Amino acid sequence: MKRYTKPIHLQELSPHRRADSSLPLINVVFLLLLFLLVSGTLRPPLPDEFAWAETSRDEGAGNIRGGLVLTREGRVWSEGQALESGELADFLIRTAETSDLLTVQVDKRTRMESVATLAAQARSSGIARLTLVTVEADGP
Incomplete structure (x- = not known):
């Protein structure tokens, strides 16, 4: 009998x-970077040369979203834009x-x-509470 062989490839x-x-x-690093980029662009910019007012006690709380910024010259800003008196009254x-x-970030x-003046305008518009946002001073 004849044998046939066939190669098997394993x-x-x-x-x-x-x-x-x-x-x-x-x-995770990519998602963190993406989060930081997005969160950094959501906050409206403060006016040039803005210096935070300082406080010595840590009391109260304030949310700066939807608030105002009061500059050194007494100009009022909202969402990165300066407001004129009519726009301020509407706001x-x-x-x-x-x-x-109403929350106001105040230049020192x-x-x-x-x-x-801003407090009087807010009171006449019907705002009962005014929160001034400051940063904590280094020490006494």
């Missing part, structure tokens, strides 16, 4: 490659319709007359 087993363990780390009326609280070189 697949070579390659060693099992472990998944790259740095891939999840790269994903204060719209704010009073939704809340009785602002004259007290400017703060008092």
Whole structure:
């Protein structure tokens, strides 16, 4: 009897490659970078040469979103744009319709007359509470 032989090709087993363990780390770093880029662009810019007013006690709380910025010269800014007196009055009326609280970021070189004028305008528009946002001073 005749024998027929046929070559059999067996697949070579390659060693099992472990998944790259740095891939999840790269994903987390990328997402963190993306978050920082987006969160940095959401806050409206402050006017040039703005210097935060300082306080010595850590009391109260304020949310700067939707608030105003009072500059050294007494100009009022909102969302990165300077407001004229008519625009300020409209802004204060719209704010009073939704809340009785207004948050103001104050430059430390602002004259007290400017703060008092803004407070009077806010009060006449129906805003009952005014929060001045400052930074904590280094020490006494």
